[in-house]
Amino acid sequence: MILIGASGHAKVILDILFKNEITVDRILDANPPVTELFGVPVNLDDGAQLSKETKAVIAVGNNLIRKKIAESRLLQYMPAVHPRSTVSPFAKIGTGTVVMANAVINPDALVGKHCIINTGAVIEHDCVLEDYVHISPNAALAGNVTVGECSQIGIGAVVLQGIKIGNNVTVGAGAVIIRDIPDRVTVVGNPGRIIK
Structure with missing residues (x-):
């Protein structure tokens, strides 16, 4: 197993993998900020193709960069689910998705x-x-x-039932979303309002 990305987000994913007793061989980063994380070596990611059998998790928080990496590298992407999260057996989680501690994903x-x-x-x-x-x-x-796709719901935000949020939307921290949101906008406040 490898990680792609060596930021703070990678630290959290490493912790999840370690708690699941998954060994991480190395971390690749285009601009390595460190030489190791929790004993795992961090190497320069020179863009070289890896074997399609390589198991990997992309440890990059930025949605657009994560998408670019996933689409440029055909690897065996694995989910990383914290053992203290609650994921219904009736929910479905896509490849490469990361679920952190105390997150809840309910049925369907x-x-x-x-x-x-x-x-x-x-x-x-x-x-x-x-x-x-x-x-x-x-x-x-x-x-x-x-x-x-590629939208981010900010820390502590609340989205009411039945709402549809478009692609590439940023919902600000603590926002309360009470109506549908179109593509490519930023929404803040309570109730949420489009600011750009």
Whole structure:
């Protein structure tokens, strides 16, 4: 198993993998900030192709960069699910998705590939998260919410039931979303309002 990315996000993913007794052989980073993380060597990622059988997790928080890496490298991407998260056996989680400690994913939720469900986030029943979504710590999505590709729901934000959030949307910290949100906007406040 390898990680791609050596930021603070990688530290959390390493912790998840270690708690699941998964050995990480090395970490690759295009601009390595350190030479090792928790005893795992960090090497320069020169973009060389790896074997398609290489098991990997992308440890990059930025949705667009994570998407670019996933689409440029055909690897065997694995999920990383913290043992102290609660994931319903009736929920589906895509390849490469990371679920942090104390996150909850309830029945019939569908989480796409390479998503981040961060610490303490709640994904209620029948939610649909498209690929490369990031649900920040302590954000809560009520039932039947849809979040479009590459969108980020900020820390502590709340999304009411049945809301549809478009692609490439940023929802600010603590926002309360009470109506549908179109593509490529930033929304802040209570109630949420588009600022750009």
